[in-house]
Amino acid sequence: CEKMELKTVLKDLCMANGVNGICDASKVAVQYLSAYTDDIRIDALGNVLGFLSTEKNDAPTVLLEAHIDEIGFIVSHIDEQGFVHLSACGGIDNRTVGAAEVVLLTQPPLHGVFCSTPPHLAKAEEPLPELADRGVDVGLTYEEACEKIPLGTRAIFRPHFDELLGDRICSKALDDRAGVAAVLGALDAVKGNTLPVNVAVSFCVQEELGTRGAGPAAFQIKPDAALAVDVSFAHTPDADKSQCGALDKGVMLGVSPTLNRQMSSTLYALAEEHTILVQHEIMGATTGTDADRIGITGEGIPCALLSIPLRYMHTPVEVVSLGDIEAVSRLMAAFILQGEVPAHA
Numbered sequence: 001c002e003k004m005e006l007k008t009v010l011k012d013l014c015m016a017n018g019v020n021g022i023c024d025a026s027k028v029a030v031q032y033l034s035a036y037t038d039d040i041r042i043d044a045l046g047n048v049l050g051f052l053s054t055e056k057n058d059a060p061t062v063l064l065e066a067h068i069d070e071i072g073f074i075v076s077h078i079d080e081q082g083f084v085h086l087s088a089c090g091g092i093d094n095r096t097v098g099a100a101e102v103v104l105l106t107q108p109p110l111h112g113v114f115c116s117t118p119p120h121l122a123k124a125e126e127p128l129p130e131l132a133d134r135g136v137d138v139g140l141t142y143e144e145a146c147e148k149i150p151l152g153t154r155a156i157f158r159p160h161f162d163e164l165l166g167d168r169i170c171s172k173a174l175d176d177r178a179g180v181a182a183v184l185g186a187l188d189a190v191k192g193n194t195l196p197v198n199v200a201v202s203f204c205v206q207e208e209l210g211t212r213g214a215g216p217a218a219f220q221i222k223p224d225a226a227l228a229v230d231v232s233f234a235h236t237p238d239a240d241k242s243q244c245g246a247l248d249k250g251v252m253l254g255v256s257p258t259l260n261r262q263m264s265s266t267l268y269a270l271a272e273e274h275t276i277l278v279q280h281e282i283m284g285a286t287t288g289t290d291a292d293r294i295g296i297t298g299e300g301i302p303c304a305l306l307s308i309p310l311r312y313m314h315t316p317v318e319v320v321s322l323g324d325i326e327a328v329s330r331l332m333a334a335f336i337l338q339g340e341v342p343a344h345a
Helices: 006-015 024-033 142-148 174-190 214-221 261-273 290-295 322-338
Strands: 040-042 048-052 061-067 072-078 084-089 101-104 110-114 154-157 161-163 168-171 198-204 225-233 251-255 278-282 303-310 318-321
Touching: 006 024, 006 161, 006 168, 006 174, 006 322, 024 040, 024 048, 024 174, 024 198, 048 214, 061 174, 061 214, 061 290, 061 322, 072 142, 168 174, 174 198, 174 225, 174 303, 174 318, 174 322, 198 214, 214 290, 225 290, 225 322, 251 261, 251 322, 261 278, 261 303, 261 322, 278 303, 290 303, 303 318, 303 322, 318 322
Parallel strands: 061 198, 061 225, 225 303, 251 278
Antiparallel strands: 040 048, 048 198, 072 084, 072 154, 101 110, 101 154, 161 168, 168 318, 251 303
């Protein structure tokens, strides 16, 4: 069978809009997921759910999960000069939005740029303006803007997909389209094998609004175990190295009191067995990902977390390594094919 082209899949996912409330990226994910199963549905929240069944009686179900939504904006008001003001849909880093390019999802879409005070006019002691106080310049008068831009219109950072040196990619929305691509890569890796477990997939919405989508998705699926995939911090010179992983060093395997210890140990052993690069990510409490919500859904679900190292999180220029995404795919595939899930912590 034809091998999935990771770079192409990732580009298609990242270039699509996925701000909560209007998620075209889900349609892209469904298209790619349909290569592995016809059993696909979208639930009331917009989560994409897919199912691959084994012929083995009483086989457990393993859930592969990644969130499909991205950070973005919603139009709150338009001032009398025609500048458009936005509120955050998700964790926008206000330090990074000055002069950032955005697309307002009107019909047709409108391009704009966040206003930025020239350094010649800025006062060093002045704090950064709040997001709601920043304007977006779309080149329209007040009357024109009011006619073309309904309040409540969503906006995203301008889509782009740039290849850096090596196998590194720079784009918006790699958090967590990289995880979605990794799940699709795992399905591609096990394609053609006799599955020892049922495999469920959920590409969840509303993670950036407080992990709201993953609980309802897991409640519907009722898996016996879950592998959540997200991104985590890759080291840069201005970051605390002890709090970060590293690009090109493979899977960041989560270790946390809220994650299943047995699953983490099994995944680490599988990484060694299959020579998959792995690095530990130690967390003292919750993980801040959909794994937290999945683990306490229903009667409780044993859950592990696989993270992809990512630089410049929640900015328009996130960076990942394709090799790290592939490592996550291989490790998920190895877990599926070994066919065992823990009964408890």
